[in-house]
Amino acid sequence: MDLRHSGIKIKIGLEIHAALLTSSKLFCRCSTRWQGREPNTLTCPVCLGMPGSKPVLNEKAVEYAIRIALALNCKIARECFFSRKSYFYPDMAKNFQITQYEIPIASNGYVELDGKKIRIKRVHLEEDPARLVHVGPSVAEAKYVLIDYNRSGVPLCEIVTEPDLTSPREAREFLQRLANTLEYLDVYDSSLEGSMRVDANISIQKGSMASERVEIKNISGFKELEEALTFEAIRQANALERGEKIPRETRGYDSNARVTYSLRGKELEEEYGYIFEPDLPKLRIEKSFVERIKRSLPELPHQKMERLSKFINKELAKSIVSDKDLALAYERVIKHVDKKLAAVWLGNVLKKILNYNNLRFKDVCITHEQLVRFLKALEKGEITKHAGEQILRELIRDSSAIEKIVEMKRISDENLIKNVAVKVLEANPKAVLDYKSGKREAFEFLIGCVMRETKGRADPKKAREVLKRMLD
Numbered sequence: 502m503d504l505r506h507s508g509i510k511i512k513i514g515l516e517i518h519a520a521l522l523t524s525s526k527l528f529c530r531c532s533t534r535w536q537g538r539e540p541n542t543l544t545c546p547v548c549l550g551m552p553g554s555k556p557v558l559n560e561k562a563v564e565y566a567i568r569i570a571l572a573l574n575c576k577i578a579r580e581c582f583f584s585r586k587s588y589f590y591p592d593m594a595k596n597f598q599i600t601q602y603e604i605p606i607a608s609n610g611y612v613e614l615d616g617k618k619i620r621i622k623r624v625h626l627e628e629d630p631a632r633l634v635h636v637g638p639s640v641a642e643a644k645y646v647l648i649d650y651n652r653s654g655v656p657l658c659e660i661v662t663e664p665d666l667t668s669p670r671e672a673r674e675f676l677q678r679l680a681n682t683l684e685y686l687d688v689y690d691s692s693l694e695g696s697m698r699v700d701a702n703i704s705i706q707k708g709s710m711a712s713e714r715v716e717i718k719n720i721s722g723f724k725e726l727e728e729a730l731t732f733e734a735i736r737q738a739n740a741l742e743r744g745e746k747i748p749r750e751t752r753g754y755d756s757n758a759r760v761t762y763s764l765r766g767k768e769l770e771e772e773y774g775y776i777f778e779p780d781l782p783k784l785r786i787e788k789s790f791v792e793r794i795k796r797s798l799p800e801l802p803h804q805k806m807e808r809l810s811k812f813i814n815k816e817l818a819k820s821i822v823s824d825k826d827l828a829l830a831y832e833r834v835i836k837h838v839d840k841k842l843a844a845v846w847l848g849n850v851l852k853k854i855l856n857y858n859n860l861r862f863k864d865v866c867i868t869h870e871q872l873v874r875f876l877k878a879l880e881k882g883e884i885t886k887h888a889g890e891q892i893l894r895e896l897i898r899d900s901s902a903i904e905k906i907v908e909m910k911r912i913s914d915e916n917l918i919k920n921v922a923v924k925v926l927e928a929n930p931k932a933v934l935d936y937k938s939g940k941r942e943a944f945e946f947l948i949g950c951v952m953r954e955t956k957g958r959a960d961p962k963k964a965r966e967v968l969k970r971m972l973d
């Protein structure tokens with residue numbers, strides 16, 4: 502089913518949990534860097550929920566949440582407090598999570614996505630539960646479950662949107678933009694395991710029929726979000742078609758099978774029995790504190806994109822801006838080389854190579870100086886486009902590959918090209934005959950051979966001229 506032309510109206514709202522990059526946890530001084538650490542070694546009585554332990558709020562986490570809220574055009578609360586959200590689950594030693602309910606730290610913001618406003622309902626702080634490790638072939642078929650409290654108490658910033666997103670694709674774009682913004686703010690790192698988890702609410706309407714809101718829990722990944730929502734929209738549409746009712750419920754997403762499955766009937770927020778957290782004082786947020794944070798905000802992705810689009814193509818600007826460190830490199834190198842040339846090579850060629858290898862610019866050790874040297878060689882025509890691509894492909898693994906610029910210098914000497922062409926013609930008599938009988942493709946084939954023989958170094962224009970002269 503193609504959702505775009507199905508006459509289905511979709512409403513999607515997201516609740517995003519982003520792990521903040523503070524060095525210590527939200528209510529204790531344990532480290533937040535649990536990834537790759539021995540389980541249950543970054544804990545203390547507070548994050549283990551021992552009776553008698555008292556939480557102390559991490560000011561850095563408050564600052565980071567405000568940074569996010571300001572970037573999302575939210576109104577910052579003058580005063581807020583924490584509440585206990587009570588529920589029993591093995592990842593929650595205290596049987597309650599310290600979160601914010603009645604008054605969040607910020608609310609009423611928006612993000613502009615391609616000219617459309619996506620409203621942000623609230624932004625609040627809460628503690629991450631412990632990590633459950635399911636041992637067995639899958640979560641559903643786990644033999645037993647282990648608990649790692651290293652993650653317990655890591656500060657999460659929860660960002661809740663209004664149901665303003667109208668397609669799975671748009672939801673994905675929104676999430677990408679949000680993650681990108683958080684990285685520019687230096688409060689979040691998307692490459693860390695489990696750094697962003699999303700709950701997505703979706704309901705659909707078809708003619709006079711409508712579904713109840715269904716929540717899909719704990720999705721991680723942009724692609725997974727789009728897939729889960731697409732599956733769910735189609736499932737709901739088919740059920741409505743059959744005249745079935747879609748009950749309000751909570752579902753999970755299996756990213757291997759690419760299906761959502763029922764977890765439980767949806768509980769209402771009130772059922773969590775929120776109560777005021779008596780161990781933490783009210784949080785008063787001074788205006789001067791907010792002003793200081795406001796002044797320290799960096800240029801955000803959408804602002805950078807707007808600025809770059811004034812001199813390079815919009816798609817290239819978007820591609821460059823989506824990788825913070827690549828954008829930084831771009832801005833440095835264009836002080837020395839042509840802006841448009843650099844945009845094509847960084848935003849298109851290099852980005853494709855990085856994406857293909859599942860890497861980001863900060864994962865490879867290419868220095869700004871090397872990039873300038875590389876782009877200058879292209880600018881002056883010292884290397885061909887083909888050679889340039891080859892060098893970049895090696896450069897992401899080995900920074901000494903930059904020396905290939907010398908080795909792979911463009912061959913413009915006609916005699917050298919001619920020598921190669923003679924060999925190519927001798928080795929391909931059939932193609933030569935085909936060409937003489939008027940087949941254009943034969944010429945392209947022979948040119949391809951010359952380029953391959955010279956490892957892409959032959960000046961393509963000269964090679965064509967030389968070959969043409971020899972054939973005619």
Ligand code: ZN
Nearest residue numbers: 529531545548
């Ligand atoms: Zn602790």
Ligand code: MN
Nearest residue numbers: 518600627659
């Ligand atoms: Mn939450």
